[in-house]
Amino acid sequence: MSTSNLDIGLRIRDDIVAGGLRFGERITIDALATRYGVSHMPVREALRELQGEGLVVIEPNRGARVRTIDANFVENLFEIRTALEVMMVRRAARRCTAADIAELEAIEDALERRIARSDHAGVVAENRRFHQAINRVADNVDALPIVDRHWMLLAALWRHFGYGEARFAGVANDHRHLLTALDAHDEEAAAMIMGAHATKAKLVLLARVAAAAAAPVMERKRA
Numbered sequence: 001m002s003t004s005n006l007d008i009g010l011r012i013r014d015d016i017v018a019g020g021l022r023f024g025e026r027i028t029i030d031a032l033a034t035r036y037g038v039s040h041m042p043v044r045e046a047l048r049e050l051q052g053e054g055l056v057v058i059e060p061n062r063g064a065r066v067r068t069i070d071a072n073f074v075e076n077l078f079e080i081r082t083a084l085e086v087m088m089v090r091r092a093a094r095r096c097t098a099a100d101i102a103e104l105e106a107i108e109d110a111l112e113r114r115i116a117r118s119d120h121a122g123v124v125a126e127n128r129r130f131h132q133a134i135n136r137v138a139d140n141v142d143a144l145p146i147v148d149r150h151w152m153l154l155a156a157l158w159r160h161f162g163y164g165e166a167r168f169a170g171v172a173n174d175h176r177h178l179l180t181a182l183d184a185h186d187e188e189a190a191a192m193i194m195g196a197h198a199t200k201a202k203l204v205l206l207a208r209v210a211a212a213a214a215a216p217v218m219e220r221k222r223a
Helices: 003-018 029-036 040-052 071-095 098-116 120-138 144-161 165-183 187-222
Strands: 056-059 063-066
Touching: 003 029, 003 040, 003 144, 029 040, 040 056, 071 120, 071 144, 071 165, 071 187, 098 120, 098 165, 120 144, 120 165, 144 187, 165 187
Parallel strands: none
Antiparallel strands: 056 063
């Protein structure tokens, strides 16, 4: 992909994550070219790349659309995320120093202060910082772009379906146990906690996806 195509691909992805292009929305090359002020060619190539990521669906003779979110997509996304984050936290448990633990504890303290203030957007931001810090310690430069891409997609999903604020106390509790395992350089405990942490998030998101899918049906029944 050329630099121009890559730039357009990032802009389309950013718009999907930010909600500017909605899940399930039909998009055309002409409209996107106008939106970003470019020719059709970089848009066409960018859409092919995004199709490879599973974010866009290209339909013969019908153009393209932002993919529709269903349970299967969420399951697949979390399967990949969980495998990568478990691998990364194992590496982090082997490598982490006292300074790394201190940084993680400071981030977690900030996260819990935001929970206490009901600053939900702030909690989400600190949660990402916490996981990014672990991944930096893990030091797998080839895995990081994949993990970051999945975090962006998940951020879009949580924004779309709602964060599930009731789960934040459990997130903080998981983080504290994870810190204990990392500080002890206990790879097995860290991996088990991270796997459970990701699984709980998956179950919450799946429930919210199911509730959103059921809502139109209930509305039709009441009508």
